[in-house]
Amino acid sequence: MPDTAIFETIDPRTLRDCCGRFATGVTVVTTRTPEGDHGTTVSAFMSVSLEPPLISISLDRRSKMLGKLRKSCRFAVNILSQNMRSHAMHFAGRPDDTLTNLFQDRDGLPTLRGAAAILVADVVRHVEAGDHVILLGHVRHLDRDPTAEPLLYHGGQFGSLAIHP
Numbered sequence: 001m002p003d004t005a006i007f008e009t010i011d012p013r014t015l016r017d018c019c020g021r022f023a024t025g026v027t028v029v030t031t032r033t034p035e036g037d038h039g040t041t042v043s044a045f046m047s048v049s050l051e052p053p054l055i056s057i058s059l060d061r062r063s064k065m066l067g068k069l070r071k072s073c074r075f076a077v078n079i080l081s082q083n084m085r086s087h088a089m090h091f092a093g094r095p096d097d098t099l100t101n102l103f104q105d106r107d108g109l110p111t112l113r114g115a116a117a118i119l120v121a122d123v124v125r126h127v128e129a130g131d132h133v134i135l136l137g138h139v140r141h142l143d144r145d146p147t148a149e150p151l152l153y154h155g156g157q158f159g160s161l162a163i164h165p
């Protein structure tokens, strides 16, 4: 085995901080089960394939959303627009009573009013990945607001886009 394959011990917090240098958008993943509607803030969203249309999300094994998606097998990715920071916190375990009438039904799932884009998908694969599970989704329905500016997340803080001229 070459010397380069000797692994360093990676501290989880340092790994999180390092990956946090990668700027992302912010989504709220929503689903519906017989127990009701549920949403969770997720930045680990990725476009995977255009043909067939595939997307993925990565969920903490401990999240409620994972158990719900194992049952419902369907989810919507709601890409947040820049004025939806309070939504991001609300669905990350900091409930905000001032947010009301959040959902509208689309394709049999709850979706967020005011989202910049919405992708509704069927779960086609679970990949167990350490303390997370990656879910691969086949996109069945799409919607977007081409005028919406995205909410961004970087280094543990929210931000908005500055377009370079």
Ligand SMILES: Cc1cc2nc3c(=O)[nH]c(=O)nc-3n(C[C@H](O)[C@H](O)[C@H](O)COP(=O)(O)O)c2cc1C
Pocket (backbone or CB within 6 Å): 026, 039, 040, 041, 042, 043, 044, 045, 058, 059, 060, 062, 063, 064, 065, 066, 088, 089, 091, 092, 093, 153
């Ligand atoms: C900006 C932001 C991004 C997040 N991204 C993820 C993510 O990609 N995957 C994940 O499992 N949790 C992520 N979280 C944490 C969950 O939103 C949080 O743990 C939530 O309370 C889980 O809800 P649940 O247990 O009801 O599913 C993120 C939180 C924030 C604020």
